[in-house]
Amino acid sequence: MTIDLRAVRERLTSPLLSDAIEALGGVPRCLGHDVAPLLPGSVVAGWAFPVRLERVDERPDVPYRGLLAALDAVGADEVFVVPTGRATDVAVWGELLSTSCQARGAAGAVTDGLVRDTRQVRGLGFPVFATGTLPLDINGRFEVVAHRVPAEVDGVGIEPGDLIFGDSDGVLVITAAEADTVVADALAKADGESRFRAAVAGGMLPGEAYERFGVL
Ligand SMILES: O=C([O-])CC(=O)C(=O)O
C-alpha cells in the first residue's frame, strides 16, 4: 500500500494512530505533550526530514550556511524536524523558513524548541509544531550541521522517512516499516468510530454500540 497523505491528514488523528499501534502490540512513540501546533487545529503528516544542530557561541563568518542547505534540500511532503534538546534561549523556526518550506511543498515543521514570527506563520497556514515562542534568532546560537539524518527528539529516535503525524493531541513518530499497516488499521478504526458515533448520537446505548462496532 502506498500511503495517501491527504487521506491521512483528513481522516486520521493522533489518538487513532496511537490506538492502532497499541492494537498491533507496539508502543506509540510520542514527542512531549507540550509540542503543540501554533495554529490550533492544524495537522501535520509527512516524511521526517530531521536536521542536526550544534551549539555555537558566536556568529559564524557565513551565517545560516547549513540551514540554507537544508531548506534547499527539503522536498514535497517532508516534515522539517528540528531537535534542540529542549533549548529555551533561541527560536529555531520562523516565517521565512516556513514560507521556504511551504513553497517547496513540505508538509510542516516540528521542534522541541521555540519559534518566532508566530503571527505571520499562523497566517501562512503552514503547520508548525513547537513548545513555545521567543524572538531570538538562531544565528550565533545554533548551526545546522547536517540534514536528512537520524535524530532524537524527547527520547524518540527519528529516521529520515519515518511518518510524522501531529495534531492538537500530540505528535507521533511511526517507522517507515510499520507505517502502511498502522495507517490502514487507523483508517479502519476511524470507520468503526464513525459507526459508533452515529449510533450513540442516534440513541443507541453505548454498551450496545461497543458490542456491535468494537471500538471506543
Ligand atoms: O531567521 C530565522 O532563523 C527564523 C526566522 O526569523 C524566519 O524564518 O523568518
Ligand SMILES: [Mg+2]
Ligand atoms: Mg523572521
